[in-house]
Amino acid sequence: MTAVEIPTSETGGGTQRFPADQPLRLDSGALLSPLEIAYKTYGRLNAEKSNAVLVCHALTGDQHLASTHPTTGKPGWWSRFVGPGLPLDPERHFIICTNVIGGCMGSTGPGSIDPTTGRPYGLSFPVITIADMVRAQAMLIEALGIETLFAVVGGSMGGMQVLQWAADYPEKLFSAVCIAAAARHSAQNIAFHEVGRQAIMADPDWRGGAYDLYGVKPEKGLAVARMAAHITYLSEPALQRKFGRELQRDGLSWGFDADFQVESYLRHQGASFVDRFDANSYLYITRALDYFDLAAGYGGVLAEAFRRARHVRFCVLSFSSDWLYSTAESRDIVRALNAAGCRASFAEITTDKGHDAFFLDEPALDSALRGFLSAAAERRGIA
Template sequence: MDNPLDPALAATPATEPETRSREPSQARDPAGLVARFEADRPLTMDSGAELAPFQVAYQTAGTLNSARTNAVLICHALTGDQHFAHPHPVTGKPGWWTTLVGPGKPIDTDRYFVVCSNVIGSCMGSTGPASIDPGTGAAYGLDFPLVTIRDMVRAQAMLLDHLGIDDLFLCVGGSMGGMQVLQWASLYPERVFAAMPIATGARHSAQNIAFHEVGRQAIMADPAWADGRYLEAGTRPSKGLGVARMGAHITYLSEPALHRKFGRRFQGGSAPTFSFNADFQIESYLRHQGLSFVERFDANAYLYLTRAMDYFDLAADHGGVLANAFKGTKTRFCVVSFTSDWLFPTADSRAIVHALNAASAPVAFVEVESDKGHDAFLLDEPMLFSAARGFVDAAARARGL
């Protein structure tokens, strides 16, 4: 098979007829690299379903060293994808984490081999509800099995096996990505040398579930959703998905950031129009957020991934005691929160730190002073960068890198 670590050599188009080899096939499409697992390599899911065949789309940056000890796994957030370093194939925007990851950056692609895969259940090349169900020849829609954070991590582990990477130097991610980091450290402790969960929690709060439920109901209320069969119906629930995105987007920011960016400023004037036009700049901004999101995201994937976050409760999986999720771990942790993040407030990070302390795990905790809200992990936050650089550099020394 092609060398999966050299994209230039991995030239099999993803659209070619399925191969039936026992080894996962290696393919390449505009979304990046794709690892395909055939019927004999199903993904065993928490729901009890076995997903097969399935594929994982991913991107890499940097070079794996000969000892294969310098691999970093980046886990993306709800509406993120594998395009962390390279321009996005749909939007053309720079990779979403070029602030933190790249040559000379805190996660230095000159030193580390960095992998990021689109999560199972999403829509950027990995198998999800918009993929074709081989049993029917039509898109899965709601027949796709419900996905959990643990299912995402299992699929990532299969990808790493496929890439010949036994263990990770670092596993890092924010928000839903941070949930995956915690799940990695809990499920495969021997495979994670260092873990950096950012702006996340070990479980989704009632308020967060509530916001997600409103988003799902907005999608399902759109007649164009067609009970999830919109791909066959030739419709797209863009209005519902747009409303869902608008509502969610508010929770990614902070009241001070909204005030600073928009305040009560009027769009193109200094007075209200006495209409339902987007009078205020904040309205115009939100509408734009909704419109641009629906161009790049699948509505059913949004349902599945929000559900996965809602279901996440690492303590519940370990007898109700979060420390048990990390018992005996050798992984070193750096937990990061942001002062103005009200979606995953610092208290959620503290709960993780307390559990890690109880499990005698080495843990650093950084609360970054920021008014940018939850999305701060994606933005220019020098204190985040210096914390990440310090943690990663120290871990590299400990790892002999």
């Protein structure tokens, strides 16, 4: 097939700016304007515009899916899946990844300038939802001149966006891959998020969310929030295998230094996180996750959310040791898809790596994703 340039920017992405007369209408009733969406692309859109894949990132991700992160200098968060011969192949697919609204890597969020005040929004930024994130992505996809996505793919919060796409824009989807996600946030997940938010807001440098105006950051609170959340991304067997009760140095400190290697690991995770993420964005995005309950808008019946998506090909994947979004929750999604008459394949991948397995070297995940996308591409007629 002949490749063509996308109509609104060079291949590689950038920032899509929507004028004031194209506001984003939020579930809260607020209008967000002007709107900016930062995104990256990999590959070329074919002449038929039939090979576009939207990849949705998780809570602390961004648009740098497979390119060097400008702040950390590290490879993109899903580089192991994007490249020639990999499941997401730029020689075959036109891959798009956006920074969600509420984020801190270029899309409109609490750190953006409020045009009415000339200052960062801070806590005046409206509360957002997963549906709002998807609505913004749909605006971008339309601006790029793409009528139907070959696939929308995501893990964790990205998987929730995939489900929201299927419910809200099924006519724009050919296939959908939901990895390690759930159709609603559980009480336990809400509880962990609340601990993190309270840690941020208890930091004296948070300044009621206006820390940018004072030239400070609530780094200690944000680091603690990251530490608490990171525990949920791992499994007990993985922690035991990697760290056990190994000490950081010879002997105990008989104090509160990081005696154990696992303590040092979590402190490192917290310290490195504050260099690349914004505290207020963390508050807003975790709140969006907490509000997520896809069935709520359909009388509490999840299958009803998928009634219009019977033509979409679904793949749902879970990990056996994931206790953040368990296999049971993935099975609930599959049962709802089946009840709605949708075509859905499902696999539980056996691993002890926990929720974060979708970021890690997990050959069974590679195989499942590659097999599903290859079969869908054959159906779609993508060479």
